[in-house]
Amino acid sequence: MKLFPTGHATHPQWRMAAGLVLAQLRAQLALPDYAHAPTLGLLYITDHYAADAQEILDHLGAELPEITDWSGTVGIGVAANNAEYFDEPALSVMLCQLPSDQYRVFSGVAPLAGAEMSGFSAHTALVHADPATPDLAELVAEMAGRTDTGYLFGGLSSGRAGALQFAIGGNGNIRGHGAARGVFSGGMSGVAFGEGVRLVSRVTQGCQPVSRERVITQVEGNVLLQLDGEAALEVLLAELGVSLAEPHQAIEAVRATLVGLVDAGSDGIRRTGDLGADVLVRHIIGLDPTRRGIAIADRAEAGMRMSFVRRNAQAARADLMRICAEVREELEPEEQTLATARAVAAGEAEAAPHPARRIAGAVYVSCSGRGGPHFGAPGAELQIVRHALGDVPLVGFFAAGEIARHHLYGYTGVLTVFTADD
Structure with a gap:
């Protein structure tokens, strides 16, 4: 060679x-x-x-x-x-x-x-x-x-x-x-x-999970509506420890957060806490207060798994x-x-x-x-x-x-x- x-x-x-x-x-x-x-x-x-x-x-x-x-x-x-x-x-x-x-x-x-x-x-x-x-x-x-x-x-x-x-x-x-x-x-x-x-x-991967993995239980196109049966927006706010009552703090936290998507049965979060090779990281592009949903930069399907992630150099x-x-x-x-x-x-x-x-x-x-x-x-x-x-x-x-x-x-x-x- x-x-x-x-x-x-x-x-x-x-x-x-x-x-x-x-x-x-x-x-x-x-x-x-x-x-x-x-x-x-x-x-x-x-x-x-x-x-x-x-x-x-x-x-x-x-x-x-x-x-x-x-x-x-x-x-x-x-x-x-x-x-x-x-x-x-x-x-x-x-x-x-x-x-x-x-x-x-x-x-x-x-x-x-x-x-x-x-x-x-x-x-x-x-x-x-x-x-x-x-x-x-x-x-x-x-x-x-x-x-x-x-x-x-x-x-x-x-x-x-x-x-x-x-x-x-x-x-x-x-x-x-x-x-x-x-x-x-x-x-x-x-x-x-x-x-x-x-x-x-x-x-x-270049990101680290900041939440546990959840199943997408309801979705419309690119808007996640329910995660493990709970309103997606409520799950996001709870994971980040922020509230829409303090919009500036909430917006900053959401901007620094992304979503890791993975098909059911694929390589998601490993036992070591790292993202598997099958995880697709997508931006959060909007919040839907009316439907309590999260809009992401990709289409998703019910049954897929997701986690909230952030860029992590280490x-x-x-x-x-x-x-x-x-x-x-x-x-x-x-x-x-x-x-x-x-x-x-x-x-x-x-x-x-x-x-x-x-x-x-x-x-x-x-x-x-x-x-x-x-x-x-x-x-x-x-x-x-x-x-x-x-x-x-x-x-x-x-x-x-x-x-x-x-x-x-x-x-x-x-x-x-x-x-x-x-």
Whole structure:
């Protein structure tokens, strides 16, 4: 297994940043442990470069003609293997060497064709989507249904000047693109992977429960009316210890509170008191004093479970370390060679990317509400990943919502690594 070359840089002028990234990529392409013939590029840029997105893609395509396929998007921040660039001009690139028959780039104008038509069967998919797309949750679920496993990973573009995505394939075009040059807005795009591309993926929560779990016993659309048979608004006020008689105090408390939803029988609040991977965190968008209800930013159904949650930096750090440890444990063989043991046990100062870790590359999509100050310092979130997972090739971005399996998440991180059996 070869490592995927990565490069990242920040500079007020995108051409200077691109030059720094290309220098890193070319240096790694010449190293024996890195892939020498990648064909798929993952490109993430901050919204400072959004106006130059087409020029950036054209430039990278011209400088790296061996890369026939590109996918990516824009975010308020981008991630690299040991740093994050949040609210500053930057780009992050990873070049993936995968069998050409084991992946397909798709977009809204060139959707993923079924196996009976294309001969390609999607097993999993990396997806990027515009948060303004109507019925986005249904679109994500429909896309998940087109894969054998139902597993998607990715996120929603978070550019302040409008969302955009990169999707270009084959000889510089995808069937159906027409004259399009690879930069799109609206809908969904990404890369579907075949069964031969092995992935390990985990979701990390960024919130902590502040109440016990309850069953939604009455709901109308997105308005929760009863929880465990009690008026939802009364339950909320009692849990927060506030009253509508003191509106300012109540409003402040409600603004800091979110709702964690989970289907019956799914992974809700764990015994440790943390949120399970199935919990979907949604905002409270209004109170209904007449019906004593709570309006949330999603539709719910009777029988679902819910809890009131709040963002919690300490819980987010602990959960991020937990999922990194789970990934490492899953990838470490029961019997290790001396080289593998040394690479896995290396301290942070010596933790250079190494094939013995069995991770060719990683994609990390984190909520834009988690970056920067939420973890205590600039770059702290990605430093936690490096400390817990080791220094591995990594790209990603800070999203307006995260995608994992067939769900849209909020305040979470989605870590996915490309690995191999050998």
